[in-house]
Amino acid sequence: MVARPSRSAPRPLAPAPDAATLRAVALAYLARFSATRAGVEQMLARHIDRWVRRAIATGMEAEDATRAVDPARAAVARIVADMEGLGAVDDVRFSQFRARSLARAGRSRRMVAAHLSAKGVDEAIVGSAVEEALGQRDGEGLETELAAALVFARKRRAGPFVRPDADGEEAHRRYRRALDAMARAGFAHSTARQALDMDREEAEDRIMRMRSA
Incomplete structure (x- = not known):
């Protein structure tokens, strides 16, 4: 045995x-x-x-x-x-880097701020870091927000990024679903509409400019 x-x-x-x-x-x-x-x-x-x-x-x-x-x-x-x-922990630097990264990934300004708050970053630091990284709401920040919305639309294959072989019904369905999803993701209705109605070439160019900034 x-x-x-x-x-x-x-x-x-x-x-x-x-x-x-x-x-x-x-x-x-x-x-x-x-x-x-x-x-x-x-x-x-x-x-x-x-x-x-x-x-x-x-x-x-x-x-x-x-x-x-x-x-x-x-x-x-x-x-x-x-x-x-030692400089190993820096909430301001962390917040600015994360804000840029999330915007480039298609997150709205509102969702970026919510993410940082959930990480325990002080509200004042969140506000200043988001503005520094993404621009002021009524200036450069509008362009960043639009570019982030375009990234979101591209992930959904909607608006300018709908498949070339999609028929009108499918394109409209994707448009409406993306519009609803963008509202839930924190994008303003006007920004979502502008992104979904944009020409594909301009949309790609705006995304590239944001990611290379």
Whole structure:
């Protein structure tokens, strides 16, 4: 009879995370990803919570496990401030870069702002970063918004980007569906109409100009 291989022993519990451990975790994370201040705080909190769950799973009392990480939780804000001092965390720079990236991907100004707010960026920073990256609402920002709407329409294969072999009924159906979808995505009705009614050559040119800016 062949003996079954024994199950490997559970991995021993590592020491409770301290400030030095969290700092190393933050640096490793930021070497791979760009993040906001709130994002790094949340990532470190999750790291601490995972240790608590593992400690409880190995038999430690929940109260003792929670108490063991109190110093680590108290160190999170200081570590994030250190990351800001190093330039590894910069909510303004993050917001401007993300705003441009999202607009080029076909997101409306309203959805860009909502995305940044969901990332925990301060409202004042969101407003100034979006304006800096995408332009003022009544100026350059209108052109950026229109170009983003055109990207959206191209993904939907509607308006100037409808298939050449599409008949009139299909073209109209795609137009109406795209118009509704653009409203849900935060584009003004006038902007959506302008994008969907545009000539294809001009539409492609506007998208190219936005992406090369």
